[in-house]
Amino acid sequence: MPQSPHIWLAERNRLTDLLYESPYDLILYLDRARVYTRLGYPDLAAGDAYRALLLADEVRDETGEYHEEAALALSDHCDTDPGICGNGDATTDERLEQLLNEGTLKCYRVLSSNLSRCGCLKSAWDFCKRGLALFAEDTELSEERERILSCGKRLLREQSSDGGHVSRDDGDGDEGGDVHPNDLPDQGFARREVYPWNAYEPDRFSPESLDFLNKEMAKVAPKCEVKATFLPSLQDITTTDEEPSAPLPPRRQLGVFAKEDLEPGEIILRETSLLTVNNRLHDSFCDACSTRLPDISIAESPIAACPDCDDTFFCNAECLRRALESYHPAVCGRDVEAVGREVERKETTDALYLLLLGRAIAMAETKGCHPLELREVKYIWGDFVEGGGMPSVAADDSGDDAAAEEREGAFYASLPHTLPFTFPLNILLPLHLLLKMSLDPYTALRHHEPWIHNTLLSKFRGTASARLSSHDGTPEVSAVHPLWCLANHDCDPNVRWEWGGEIRFWVRERRVGGREGGVGKGEEVFGHYCDVGLGVKERRGWAVGSLGGLCMCERCKREEAEEARRELMG
Numbered sequence: 363m364p365q366s367p368h369i370w371l372a373e374r375n376r377l378t379d380l381l382y383e384s385p386y387d388l389i390l391y392l393d394r395a396r397v398y399t400r401l402g403y404p405d406l407a408a409g410d411a412y413r414a415l416l417l418a419d420e421v422r423d424e425t426g427e428y429h430e431e432a433a434l435a436l437s438d439h440c441d442t443d444p445g446i447c448g449n450g451d452a453t454t455d456e457r458l459e460q461l462l463n464e465g466t467l468k469c470y471r472v473l474s475s476n477l478s479r480c481g482c483l484k485s486a487w488d489f490c491k492r493g494l495a496l497f498a499e500d501t502e503l504s505e506e507r508e509r510i511l512s513c514g515k516r517l518l519r520e521q522s523s524d525g526g527h528v529s530r531d532d533g534d535g536d537e538g539g540d541v542h543p544n545d546l547p548d549q550g551f552a553r554r555e556v557y558p559w560n561a562y563e564p565d566r567f568s569p570e571s572l573d574f575l576n577k578e579m580a581k582v583a584p585k586c587e588v589k590a591t592f593l594p595s596l597q598d599i600t601t602t603d604e605e606p607s608a609p610l611p612p613r614r615q616l617g618v619f620a621k622e623d624l625e626p627g628e629i630i631l632r633e634t635s636l637l638t639v640n641n642r643l644h645d646s647f648c649d650a651c652s653t654r655l656p657d658i659s660i661a662e663s664p665i666a667a668c669p670d671c672d673d674t675f676f677c678n679a680e681c682l683r684r685a686l687e688s689y690h691p692a693v694c695g696r697d698v699e700a701v702g703r704e705v706e707r708k709e710t711t712d713a714l715y716l717l718l719l720g721r722a723i724a725m726a727e728t729k730g731c732h733p734l735e736l737r738e739v740k741y742i743w744g745d746f747v748e749g750g751g752m753p754s755v756a757a758d759d760s761g762d763d764a765a766a767e768e769r770e771g772a773f774y775a776s777l778p779h780t781l782p783f784t785f786p787l788n789i790l791l792p793l794h795l796l797l798k799m800s801l802d803p804y805t806a807l808r809h810h811e812p813w814i815h816n817t818l819l820s821k822f823r824g825t826a827s828a829r830l831s832s833h834d835g836t837p838e839v840s841a842v843h844p845l846w847c848l849a850n851h852d853c854d855p856n857v858r859w860e861w862g863g864e865i866r867f868w869v870r871e872r873r874v875g876g877r878e879g880g881v882g883k884g885e886e887v888f889g890h891y892c893d894v895g896l897g898v899k900e901r902r903g904w905a906v907g908s909l910g911g912l913c914m915c916e917r918c919k920r921e922e923a924e925e926a927r928r929e930l931m932g
């Protein structure tokens with residue numbers, strides 16, 4: 363057994379290279395899942411185990427699209443290592459059957475234990491149940507099921523205000539004790555980091571990167587420039603008054619600065635982005651820039667439509683041209699947006715992130731590049747945990763599987779994991795997106811697998827803007843503007859912004875409190891990620907999702923101190 367994290371990382375890379383050569387090999391996926399578990403990436407382990415499970419189904423289903431490839435890859439294991447299963451007398455078919463059964467059981471075990479480790483208890487329970495339906499005697503799955511239930515019970519007890527949980531029975535025969543499986547929490551978290559094998563992230567502070575960004579910035583905001591800056595460390599939301607955390611040092615990031623004096627009222631940035639999506643019917647918004655379209659039946663201005671699919675509309679011929687050049691061929695006539703509708707209604711924001719992922723996949727396919735090399739995503743900050751990406755590994759095997767499992771679980775729990783993660787959003791539906799675009803998810807592994815999608819989703823969660831519906835206040839349009847999103851937040855911002863088809867930034871006439879606006883040469887341009895008309899608590903509550911912690915701008919610190927003084931004086 364390898365001992366050092368570096369050796370486990372090398373093993374992960376070796377198995378990945380083998381998968382590039384043999385992309386339908388379920389055994390290789392299971393081997394890599396094991397390595398991911400040791401490295402503290404249970405989300406990636408679950409992703410590999412799910413692909414292995416799909417391939418096991420393909421081996422069984424002679425009509426399956428990838429049946430031949432998956433069966434051939436599996437039988438290679440029987441041929442190259444006849445001792446891998448069965449006794450010497452077993453026929454090839456018998457050995458294949460045994461290997462397939464063992465592999466399938468492992469898939470269920472790996473999926474349930476790793477999803478449970480991520481906090482996706484309901485999904486973990488579902489895989490346990492499916493596994494036990496096939497392997498009723500398996501003690502590992504039965505024990506995992508018990509662990510999931512007791513963990514779920516504890517969490518639900520903690521959550522419920524009256525300290526107890528009411529059981530219910532929907533008559534489907536599930537034995538969940540006094541917790542119903544449908545009530546199990548399913549929102550998990552994964553590590554949010556630049557993975558050690560991710561060679562696509564640029565050094566954003568290098569002269570080359572800044573030079574590139576400033577050439578791009580000059581096109582949309584000629585009076586602004588991108589520079590490195592130090593931002594205050596945000597207050598950890600888990601910090602309590604009894605246990606105040608030690609102040610953290612400021613963090614180096616990028617920001618937008620004025621190259622010359624900017625006058626109050628002056629528009630300083632106009633940017634359009636094709637990395638935009640909406641969750642409404644096709645004829646509500648321009649598919650390329652998200653401008654609201656006029657009512658088609660009474661429209662006077664010209665509206666362009668794709669000549670090949672009859673339900674995608676654009677506000678003008680230029681947007682249609684840009685769509686055809688950048689992403690539309692990958693989705694034309696394929697109803698990719700339907701995947702976003704597979705997300706539950708209460709998860710509208712998550713559905714928009716998923717659709718952004720779909721748009722990025724379509725852009726990369728149309729341009730023939732890796733999704734992490736897209737100009738729209740390459741330089742944006744994914745709120746990665748600093749110091750992440752360093753190899754780390756659970757204490758090594760003692761030969762005692764239960765003890766090793768426990769150590770792996772404790773090891774994972776000790777790491778920061780801040781990327782919201784669920785089985786449907788991070789594993790299942792990204793596969794549906796690929797299939798909708800007629801991409802083979804196995805041969806597309808170099809461009810598409812969970813660590814790549816996690817990286818993209820981290821970037822979108824850190825930077826995407828949302829436009830709310832005037833009808834019900836839920837987010838209906840989302841976009842990543844790669845240059846605008848380099849501007850930082852302040853609760854006393856010096857610019858306003860507005861987003862129709864393009865995003866526009868203009869200098870505030872007046873600052874919060876009535877001071878005269880304007881941005882001096884060399885000063886930082888600050889936008890706002892929340893409604894700055896709110897009080898400090900509400901503002902911080904709104905902005906916490908996009909900032910990653912409680913805002914520590916001068917206004918917040920001042921108003922927090924004022925509120926504390928008022929509370930003290932009764």
Ligand SMILES: C[S@@+](CC[C@H](N)C(=O)[O-])C[C@H]1O[C@@H](n2cnc3c(N)ncnc32)[C@H](O)[C@@H]1O
Pocket residue numbers: 593594595596615616617742743745824825847848849850851852908909910913914915
């Ligand atoms: C949209 S990006 C802004 C650009 C980013 N600074 C960069 O280097 O690309 C948002 C991220 O910037 C950081 N940020 C923005 N405003 C901040 C503030 N007032 N205090 C601390 N961090 C801030 C947070 O990490 C946030 O998640």
